[in-house]
Amino acid sequence: MEGIRIGKIFGIPIEMHISFLLLIMLLFISGIIFGNLYIVFYILLLFFFVILHELSHSVVAIKFGVKIDRIILLPFGGVASMKDIPREPRKELRIAIAGPLVNFIVAFISLLILYAFGETDRLFPFFRISQTFEVFDIVATVFKINIILGVFNLFVPALPMDGGRVLRAVLAMKIGFLKATELSAGIAKSISIVMFIVGVLTLNIILILISFFVYIGAEQESKFIYISTLLSGLKVKDIMTTNVISVPKDMSLSELYAFMLKHRHMGYPVVDNGKVVGVVTFSDLSQVKREYWSKFKVEDIMSTRLITCSKDDEVLDALLKMNKENVGRLLVFENDKLIGIITRTDIIRAIEILRLGMV
Numbered sequence: 001m002e003g004i005r006i007g008k009i010f011g012i013p014i015e016m017h018i019s020f021l022l023l024i025m026l027l028f029i030s031g032i033i034f035g036n037l038y039i040v041f042y043i044l045l046l047f048f049f050v051i052l053h054e055l056s057h058s059v060v061a062i063k064f065g066v067k068i069d070r071i072i073l074l075p076f077g078g079v080a081s082m083k084d085i086p087r088e089p090r091k092e093l094r095i096a097i098a099g100p101l102v103n104f105i106v107a108f109i110s111l112l113i114l115y116a117f118g119e120t121d122r123l124f125p126f127f128r129i130s131q132t133f134e135v136f137d138i139v140a141t142v143f144k145i146n147i148i149l150g151v152f153n154l155f156v157p158a159l160p161m162d163g164g165r166v167l168r169a170v171l172a173m174k175i176g177f178l179k180a181t182e183l184s185a186g187i188a189k190s191i192s193i194v195m196f197i198v199g200v201l202t203l204n205i206i207l208i209l210i211s212f213f214v215y216i217g218a219e220q221e222s223k224f225i226y227i228s229t230l231l232s233g234l235k236v237k238d239i240m241t242t243n244v245i246s247v248p249k250d251m252s253l254s255e256l257y258a259f260m261l262k263h264r265h266m267g268y269p270v271v272d273n274g275k276v277v278g279v280v281t282f283s284d285l286s287q288v289k290r291e292y293w294s295k296f297k298v299e300d301i302m303s304t305r306l307i308t309c310s311k312d313d314e315v316l317d318a319l320l321k322m323n324k325e326n327v328g329r330l331l332v333f334e335n336d337k338l339i340g341i342i343t344r345t346d347i348i349r350a351i352e353i354l355r356l357g358m359v
């Protein structure tokens with residue numbers, strides 16, 4: 001899932017998901033057009049508490065040594081994208097609860113304030129946006145925002161929402177992490193379908209957006225956990241190709257074509273004087289019209305950025321690196337010498353084979 005970078009807090013990049021951005025823009029513009037500054041103000045308030053919610057997750061996660069890549073803000077909360085989702089249920093449980101807990105604490109304090117000043121009737125009707133900037137109206141809105149964020153995130157047991165993480169952690173204590181993930185992802189998908197239907201019937205765009213997010217999130221997470229479980233412990237050296245076939249940089253593209261046909265790899269390191277200077281792939285070649293193949297050389301189309309790994313790296317990390325860099329292969333170097341190559345196809349085959357051994 002991709003978002004648009006809006007800033008950094010505690011060194012963690014904060015990104016805004018496109019759905020949230022559109023929603024905010026829509027409300028913002030309509031707020032300004034209709035001269036309703038209250039809406040604009042309360043959106044900013046919502047935004048503030050969504051970030052606070054996510055930071056609460058992150059602080060606990062960091063305490064457990066889990067690295068946070070980035071935080072993606074969604075209309076109803078956010079997702080702290082963790083590099084390794086902790087496999088220990090107790091850790092996941094605490095990280096998941098931290099966000100809603102802070103919302104509940106803020107809500108509780110707001111309620112206390114309203115109660116102490118005899119202003120609790122400002123809370124009703126609950127789903128009305130108050131049209132004043134009076135202090136107690138703002139406090140009442142802070143209560144509403146936080147109680148909604150807390151309840152919605154914690155009590156909908158749908159991965160990747162907090163409630164889904166709590167469910168998975170609790171299940172994992174009984175049936176193990178992998179089975180718990182599969183089961184929770186199945187539950188999350190069913191919930192997302194119900195959300196979608198209700199969203200369509202009630203014309204609730206936010207609910208429809210959330211249903212998509214939950215469905216895709218649950219799918220991605222269960223796939224990721226499955227693959228990372230399969231690949232755990234497997235090193236690059238276990239599956240890399242060691243007899244690397246490379247091409248010289250002054251080879252013509254017609255020659256490269258014949259070479260590819262013969263060796264049937266989709267990418268080759270390019271060498272010059274025994275040194276690797278780039279990588280040329282089938283997709284590089286396919287972008288050049290056939291009539292130019294005799295005029296151009298490998299060095300004209302190769303990419304010179306070498307994306308590498310080490311033979312002792314985990315295969316999972318190699319796969320993540322390929323995804324991040326959007327390449328199909330990594331060069332394996334040891335002491336500045338090319339000793340192998342690992343491709344996405346190698347990894348997919350390994351996954352297929354390992355799958356056979358899974359019960």
Ligand code: ZN
Nearest residue numbers: 077099153162
């Ligand atoms: Zn959360």
